[in-house]
Each structure stands twice: as structure tokens, then as C-alpha cells.
Amino acid sequence: MTEKGIDVGLIAKTDRPKGSIAFTNARIITMENDEVLENATIIIKNNKIEAIGASSEISVPANATVLDVNGKTIMPGIVDAHAHIGAFRAGLNTKKHWQLYANLAYGVTTAHDPSANSETVFGLSELVKSGEMVGPRIYSTGFILYGADGDFKAVINNLEDARSAIRRTKAFGATSVKSYNQPRREQRQQVMQAAKELGVNVVPEGGSTFFTNMTMIMDGHTGVEHNIPVAPVYKDIVTLWSNSNSGYTPTLIVNYGGMNGEYFYYERDNVWENEKLLKYTPRHIIDSRSRHRTKVPQEEYKNGHILVSETVTKLSNAGVKTNLGAHGQLQGLGAHWELWMLKAGGMSNMEALKAATINGAEYIGMGDEIGSLKVGKLADLIVLDENPLENIENTNSVRYTIINGRLYDTDTMNEIGNEAKERGKFYWENNKYNQAFPWHEQTQSFSIPGCSCYALKH
Ligand SMILES: [Zn+2]
Ligand SMILES: [Zn+2]
Known part of the structure; x- marks a missing residue:
């Protein structure tokens, strides 16, 4: 310590x-x-x-x-409560970070990134805040408090360890921490206790393990990131969750237990022809996500993100606050897909719009200022x-x-x-080829270590 x-x-x-x-x-x-x-x-x-x-x-x-x-x-501008905004570089950014422009161009005015490089993401956040860069408001957990082995493991074996880890993360500028893959419940409870003392939110992810998700609700976590891997849900889950104050950011765009929702839109729309998106995103990123598209029978979606979305609606109707989280799959446009997928499970347009704005603002502790x-x-x-x-x-x-x-x-x-x-011009508008190449983009938002959807998508 x-x-x-x-x-x-x-x-x-x-x-x-x-x-x-x-x-x-x-x-x-x-x-x-x-x-x-x-x-x-x-x-x-x-x-x-x-x-x-x-x-x-x-x-x-x-x-x-x-x-x-x-x-x-x-x-109100869209609040993306689970936004990976390209903050996994090693500290350096282009001055015009295209991910931020793409989000603003599609109406996302706040991004909460629950797994990022601390140096990069808080640097971006402060540069935007001071007007040096253009972008949405940026909040983040910085590096996750990762319990599994890896180069940024957070070793938490007692309350003092948890206090130390959270004090450090808070000092970077975080208002939330991501508790992830701490294998024992007592470790997750130590994180909760320390976070409560230090006034920091805890946004955890259950990594597709249902019972871990349930203990997170029982232990008073701020919310659950990613969908729980069980659908439909019945009275036991609805009663437990709606009697807690834990929110829910289901990120239907990536999906435990079924097709990722984003594939529905790649299949339906010729995303690589979207002129607006192409203005703010390097072409190779859009091409590689959308041209080689996955085609599945439509019932795969019905039993995938739509079924999950129906459980989200059921929980939401019982009082569980739902947030929009687009997970950095496709900057800007992805937030709209997520919003439409929330609606696809039966939510009213107004409720889906709340999930996209005021709910997310309150979830990240900014409800008095935005949303x-x-x-x-x-x-x-x-x-x-x-x-x-x-x-x-x-x-x-x-x-x-x-x-x-x-x-x-x-x-x-x-x-x-x-x-x-x-x-001004983006960097790819400035070179002699007038385009970006994959090596310009060191790490894409969809290969985030510490987000289990990394495994989901490969
Ligand atoms: Zn994530
Ligand atoms: Zn994830």
C-alpha cells in the first residue's frame, strides 16, 4: 500500500x-x-x-x-453508460480522437467507459473538459480491478487491499470502479465496503455467471454490466432485483447466451455505405465489421437479444433502472442500435429514451447535472x-x-x-493515401482485455 x-x-x-x-x-x-x-x-x-x-x-x-x-x-444528449471509446492506447492520442467525434455526431454527449487504460482515458477526459479536445463528457473506471491473472491484476485479499486499490483509482479521477473476476464473494464485498467508504460507484460484470450476478445484487453493487445469462426470468429474480437499488446495463449489442445484437443490423443494413458514419470512422474499421457479415435465421435473434430484451423490459417494469450501453462496438451508431434493441423487447419508446438519457446519468452519479x-x-x-x-x-x-x-x-x-x-482534418484525411490503415489503430475497442465479451467475439 x-x-x-x-x-x-x-x-x-x-x-x-x-x-x-x-x-x-x-x-x-x-x-x-x-x-x-x-x-x-x-x-x-x-x-x-x-x-x-x-x-x-x-x-x-x-x-x-x-x-x-x-x-x-x-x-437530452444520449448517455452511454458502457462506452468503450478507444482509450486503450498507451497514453498517447490523436488530437482529434475520431471515436469522440463519431459519438457526438450521433448524439452521444456522455460516455462512461468501464474498462480503459487509466492514463489514456483520464487524459482524454481532462482534455475534453478543458476544451483542448472535442468530445462527449468522459467518465471512467480506468483500469479494472481485475481478479484474474494478467498484467493488471488487482490483488485484493482483505479490506486494506481494497481501500488501497480504490484510493488509487479515485485519485486518477474515477468516480466508479469496475470489479471484475474477483473470484471469491468476500473479495467483492471488500471492494464494496471500501467503495462505500470512499464514495465511489462499483460497476461489476459477472462474466456470464448467473449466481455471481445475483450476489452482486445482494451485496449492493451500483449495477450489473452486460446481460445476465438466463432468460426468461421469473418472480424470484424480478423480486430480488426490483427490491435492490442495483441498475442494469444489458449491452444487448453483445449478448451472453445468444447472437450478439449488432449482427442483426450488419445483416439488415449496408453499414459500409453509411456516408455519415464514414465521415467520422476510418473505412477499414467499418469494412471489417460490416462487409463480411454473419447471416443467421431470424429466430436466432428472437431467441437471442430480443429474448434478453424481453427480460430487461420485465425487470424495468418492476422498477429496475435500465441503462443504455453500446460497448464500443460501433462508435455513435451503435448507441442507436442498442436503444432500438431495448425497444424490441417491449419497452415503450419513452422508457427506451429514458434508458438512453436520465437513467444512465443517474447511474453514473451525474443525474443532477445532465440526463x-x-x-x-x-x-x-x-x-x-x-x-x-x-x-x-x-x-x-x-x-x-x-x-x-x-x-x-x-x-x-x-x-x-x-x-x-x-x-480540422482527421489524420487519415491528411496522408497521401487519404485513408487509415489497421496499424494506425493500435487496439480496437472490441478487443478489450478485462471485458469478457472479448472472449465472446473471438
Ligand atoms: Zn465493457
Ligand atoms: Zn464487455
């Missing part, structure tokens, strides 16, 4: 844009209960929401940038061309993304509004 260290003092200012932006005549899904405002106006001042309500009752400041968004729908549209909250919101309450797939019509009060046109990811700024 290390008790002494050297403070490395580096202080930077938090980025905050100046000026007002007004969106008028919108439909606004506030995510405050089931509230939907028609013909409404929202005013952003600097990085916060200053006013929201009926257009007839809100006066727009004279100096505001005004966008009349008649016919469009505004909702719904309310005066005083941070200005993270998206403007959609189509209404997702009519058709859930309309979530994929993000026209503008506003992150921390900065307004981006998702066609270009240029900042527009009060402090207009063009996006």
Missing part, C-alpha cells in the same frame, strides 16, 4: 462557451417524467440551460443565436429531424448536437453558433 506520493500540479480552466443560443418552436422531450412540450423554446446561456417552456411564454434574448427548429424534436432538460442543468442536448416517440429509429436523425453549450452541425462536426470553428 503506497501512502506517499508526489503531487504533480497542473491546473487548467474548464471550458465554457460564452453567449446565448435559442431553439424555438420545437417539440421537446425533457425527460422530466413523461413531459413532452409542443411548440416550445429552450434558451442556453454559456454552458447551461437558462429557460425552457412554451414559445409564447419565453422571451428570446436580443443577442442570442436563434435557430427556428419547427417540426424538429429536441431531447434531462431543466433550468440549471448543463446544456447537453440533441436536435432530431424526426420524432423518436413516433418511431424509435428516428433517434438516428440527429441534426445538431449541443455539448456543454457548444453547438455542432453533425454533417460536418463544425462548431456553429456563437463561437464558430471548423473541424
